[in-house]
Amino acid sequence: MPFFSLSSPTSGNATQLQSRSVSATAPATGSVLAWNGSAWVPGSGVTGATGARGNDGAKFLAGQGAPATGYGSSGDAYLDTTNGRLYCPKADGFWGEPLQLQSGAAGPTGATGQTGPAGASITGPAGPASTVTGPSGPTGSRGATGPRGASVLGGNGSPTDAVGIDGDWYVDVVGRRFWGPKAGGTWTSSFSLTGS
Numbered sequence: 055m056p057f058f059s060l061s062s063p064t065s066g067n068a069t070q071l072q073s074r075s076v077s078a079t080a081p082a083t084g085s086v087l088a089w090n091g092s093a094w095v096p097g098s099g100v101t102g103a104t105g106a107r108g109n110d111g112a113k114f115l116a117g118q119g120a121p122a123t124g125y126g127s128s129g130d131a132y133l134d135t136t137n138g139r140l141y142c143p144k145a146d147g148f149w150g151e152p153l154q155l156q157s158g159a160a161g162p163t164g165a166t167g168q169t170g171p172a173g174a175s176i177t178g179p180a181g182p183a184s185t186v187t188g189p190s191g192p193t194g195s196r197g198a199t200g201p202r203g204a205s206v207l208g209g210n211g212s213p214t215d216a217v218g219i220d221g222d223w224y225v226d227v228v229g230r231r232f233w234g235p236k237a238g239g240t241w242t243s244s245f246s247l248t249g250s
Contacts, residue, residue, distance in 0.1 A: 213241050
């Protein structure tokens with residue numbers, strides 16, 4: 055069926071309508087002149103058949119760890135976010151070797167900033183004194199044995215330096231003399247217990 059545009063200029067002329075009648079109906083924007091078998095009338099163009107569905111496009115996937123073989127489709131790309139490895143494109147059902155995306159080297163540590171001024175110290179009012187006595191604490195462990203204190207020793211006759219330790223006293227029950235205190239490892243002084 056021949057068509058002539060009714061909404062824009064055309065290079066055709068009246069003789070090309072083959073002396074057939076033309077409808078007097080006002081055309082709408084985009085209408086064309088179509089032959090309906092008896093006259094030329096305004097109409098719309100012929101819509102072609104719907105084309106076949108195209109193939110799915112490639113996808114960019116991401117996850118933690120290497121992709122499983124069954125994940126994704128051929129043509130897809132995959133980024134392992136744990137180590138920055140890019141697998142692409144998947145082909146023939148396999149991901150192949152990844153491309154390591156290198157990051158820049160770490161920059162030097164910046165200088166330590168200045169210490170800020172001390173904040174204001176706010177002391178609240180003292181609370182009321184407690185009248186409740188807390189429970190007794192557990193008994194502590196036994197302390198270490200202290201050094202031996204001074205002793206009063208006794209014997210028959212004057213003491214030898216081998217008897218006792220510094221700070222001790224000694225009674226000579228035969229001579230009735232009192233020695234002490236022992237000092238510097240020696241018994242140096244004594245006095246009589248009976249008087250003169």
